[in-house]
Amino acid sequence: MRIIESIADMKKFRLKLPEPVGFVPTMGYLHEGHLALVRHAKSENKSVVVSIFVNPTQFGPQEDFGKYPRDPQRDLAMLETVKTDAVFMPPVEEMYPPGYDTWVELGKITHRLEGAARPTHFRGVTTVVTKLFNIVQPNRAYFGQKDAQQALVLTKMARELNMDDLEVITLPTVREPDGLAMSSRNIYLSPAERKGATVLYQSLRLAEQLYQNGERDARKVHQQMLDLIQKEPLAQVDYISIANAETLDELDTIKLPALVSLVVKFGRTRLLDNIVLR
Amino acid sequence: MRIIESIADMKKFRLKLPEPVGFVPTMGYLHEGHLALVRHAKSENKSVVVSIFVNPTQFGPQEDFGKYPRDPQRDLAMLETVKTDAVFMPPVEEMYPPGYDTWVELGKITHRLEGAARPTHFRGVTTVVTKLFNIVQPNRAYFGQKDAQQALVLTKMARELNMDDLEVITLPTVREPDGLAMSSRNIYLSPAERKGATVLYQSLRLAEQLYQNGERDARKVHQQMLDLIQKEPLAQVDYISIANAETLDELDTIKLPALVSLVVKFGRTRLLDNIVLR
Numbered sequence: 211m212r213i214i215e216s217i218a219d220m221k222k223f224r225l226k227l228p229e230p231v232g233f234v235p236t237m238g239y240l241h242e243g244h245l246a247l248v249r250h251a252k253s254e255n256k257s258v259v260v261s262i263f264v265n266p267t268q269f270g271p272q273e274d275f276g277k278y279p280r281d282p283q284r285d286l287a288m289l290e291t292v293k294t295d296a297v298f299m300p301p302v303e304e305m306y307p308p309g310y311d312t313w314v315e316l317g318k319i320t321h322r323l324e325g326a327a328r329p330t331h332f333r334g335v336t337t338v339v340t341k342l343f344n345i346v347q348p349n350r351a352y353f354g355q356k357d358a359q360q361a362l363v364l365t366k367m368a369r370e371l372n373m374d375d376l377e378v379i380t381l382p383t384v385r386e387p388d389g390l391a392m393s394s395r396n397i398y399l400s401p402a403e404r405k406g407a408t409v410l411y412q413s414l415r416l417a418e419q420l421y422q423n424g425e426r427d428a429r430k431v432h433q434q435m436l437d438l439i440q441k442e443p444l445a446q447v448d449y450i451s452i453a454n455a456e457t458l459d460e461l462d463t464i465k466l467p468a469l470v471s472l473v474v475k476f477g478r479t480r481l482l483d484n485i486v487l488r
Numbered sequence: 489m490r491i492i493e494s495i496a497d498m499k500k501f502r503l504k505l506p507e508p509v510g511f512v513p514t515m516g517y518l519h520e521g522h523l524a525l526v527r528h529a530k531s532e533n534k535s536v537v538v539s540i541f542v543n544p545t546q547f548g549p550q551e552d553f554g555k556y557p558r559d560p561q562r563d564l565a566m567l568e569t570v571k572t573d574a575v576f577m578p579p580v581e582e583m584y585p586p587g588y589d590t591w592v593e594l595g596k597i598t599h600r601l602e603g604a605a606r607p608t609h610f611r612g613v614t615t616v617v618t619k620l621f622n623i624v625q626p627n628r629a630y631f632g633q634k635d636a637q638q639a640l641v642l643t644k645m646a647r648e649l650n651m652d653d654l655e656v657i658t659l660p661t662v663r664e665p666d667g668l669a670m671s672s673r674n675i676y677l678s679p680a681e682r683k684g685a686t687v688l689y690q691s692l693r694l695a696e697q698l699y700q701n702g703e704r705d706a707r708k709v710h711q712q713m714l715d716l717i718q719k720e721p722l723a724q725v726d727y728i729s730i731a732n733a734e735t736l737d738e739l740d741t742i743k744l745p746a747l748v749s750l751v752v753k754f755g756r757t758r759l760l761d762n763i764v765l766r
Contacts, residue, residue, distance in 0.1 A: 312594050315593055
């Protein structure tokens with residue numbers, strides 16, 4: 211496994227990699243969800259590149275960039291076990307040299323959900339991913355469904371900027387045995403919060419069940435999800451959304467495919483989860 | 489010479505082109521300035537692709553998109569004479585399908601000069617050029633120095649988005665015998681305006697001469713340029729700028745390299761020109 215820190219070295223090494231090349235961009239502090247992406251990438255490509263880069267431009271000024279969890283040694287050991295070919299881990303100044311001022315930005319779809327709560331977040335994501343795509347030049351790139359809006363945004367971006375040689379692939383959310391979606395931020399949870407955090411997936415399963423039982427009124431589903439979560443005293447609902455799964459327009463009447471997504475805070479930790487009704 | 493209208497066909501044809509591939513993006517209504525770019529591209533690449541696309545997103549709502557001059561038959565005949573290999577001329581809906589909403593945008597450098605007068609102009613330029621670069625995948629792309637700010641913006645964009653396999657090349661402005669910079673918009677000028685329009689280059693030459701004679705005070709140079717232009721009754725100065733040639737920061741004291749640029753209106757026609765003091 212080759213560890214690469216400079217853009218020039220990554221470009222040079224890329225030319226030697228057997229194709230097709232799969233790519234899994236990450237912010238490190240890896241968990242089983244990331245490894246599932248790498249394993250899948252490895253199963254359908256001759257080579258796999260993983261990037262580890264905590265991208266400052268996708269954090270707001272009040273957010274946790276400085277204290278986002280980092281453990282590169284552990285990450286590298288984990289990536290070795292899944293036969294990663296190269297790990298690209300550039301320093302911040304390599305990606306954003308002084309005076310850097312070029313941005314990739316999507317409109318409406320990035321102003322909803324996570325974009326409403328974090329106004330500059332997606333601009334940071336789309337910019338860094340465009341740069342990483344140009345550096346790594348993958349044939350396929352893999353993202354997790356846990357960040358549903360991010361996956362939608364990046365799929366739309368790649369299509370609209372005509373990155374047609376690149377396939378953006380979204381893989382299912384990997385969960386703990388009790389249903390909690392895997393996330394690097396789960397580390398922040400106290401034992402009591404960790405226990406209460408199962409309420410996210412429970413509320414999503416409830417929404418699915420209500421739909422299967424014939425409920426089409428989004429407000430009623432929303433209310434029942436809210437009632438369930440509010441039984442958990444440590445949970446503070448940030449938002450619950452039932453939206454068109456492509457445009458992210460909020461729905462009054464549930465039509466498929468619909469994205470049911472939510473953010474619940476435990477203390478200062480924001481947890482995301484979602485399911486798609488198909 | 490192959491004429492291509494769809495993105496898919498362009499991508500397919502690109503794979504067959506001998507490399508390196510040079511690329512000259514244009515909005516059509518070609519003149520000798522464009523042909524100089526194509527000839528130069530042909531001299532240093534095995535293949536040359538020219539695009540003709542009047543890009544709606546770089547025109548403001550009050551601007552001349554609808555009546556921008558178009559003459560594709562004449563353009564194609566001219567491109568044939570300089571041995572162009574392929575002409576990519578997509579319809580607007582091919583480049584911007586319904587719901588299109590992905591934008592490439594630069595900050596500070598695009599808010600000056602042309603960007604101050606035309607606030608969404610450069611966003612349109614950087615977006616369409618990113619798309620064209622992804623579609624045509626050139627090894628070298630050629631732009632004219634006449635649009636000095638555009639050339640700077642695109643050079644910075646390509647570098648900062650890590651389009652490192654692509655060299656952005658800026659070639660000198662081509663001028664009429666009396667010094668007027670060639671431009672598709674010159675067609676709008678009445679005979680009297682056309683005659684008066686030589687004042688742009690005259691004022692630039694004056695700035696150069698003043699600098700060579702030891703003048704370093706930008707305000708004084710600015711004033712003498714203005715005095716010269718105001719002797720031409722049909723000319724209305726939009727702006728005169730003496731700026732750092734890389735950052736476009738306005739200068740009080742002239743230091744090299746400096747970009748001296750101006751926009752002068754004749755009736756409703758805005759004419760641009762510039763020189764770089766080195």
